[in-house]
Amino acid sequence: MSLIRRSNVFDPFSLDLWDPFDGFPFGAGGSSIVPSFPRSSETAAFAGARVDWKETPEAHVFTADVPGLKKEEVKVEVEDGNVLQISGERSKEQEEKTDAWHRVERSSGKFLRRFRLPDNARAEQVRASMENGVLTVTVPKVEAKKPDVKSIQISG
Template structure:
């Protein structure tokens, strides 16, 4: 099970959102005749290129019930101004 403390959310190179998780586990069994140690490692990385109008400093992440929710506000796109022109003649 992934814990929110194990998940990293970072913005790198200005416009790349990286979500990663790395877990190392160790399981040990022993008795009078033997001793066994099993180690495993899991790694997860996903990268997404963010749009040009993303507000990088306002990226937010929340994790609840193993669901990661991202909030990425964007600046409003400036719409071209339409100006009426009189037609003479």
């Protein structure tokens, strides 16, 4: 059995927003010398789409969990020829005046994930499919050029 090690190490290919002061008490109330970052449901929903990225010999494969979304609610785009962008919006559930909510844990709002594709990616041939709340984006790789080998006759 193989184990996959996941870490929160900085990924140079990920273009996600990151707040280095998240969780620290300063910055609130406007009296701090350290600027506070605006908070909204839109930025909070960025973490709502978890994405795995694996590289096979043939392609880069991105797998995103987007439960409860239809394929029409998710967008896959390539910007500037080398940035893969996965975005969408999870709508808030309709509230009725007679409803009494006891707990709200499912996130709603927009999500956006961006990844800088490596040089060996064929961004013009990206394919995407979605099944059972899982989006799979496949970016084929440029075939590795095999070196031309020429045999040299040895004289003597």
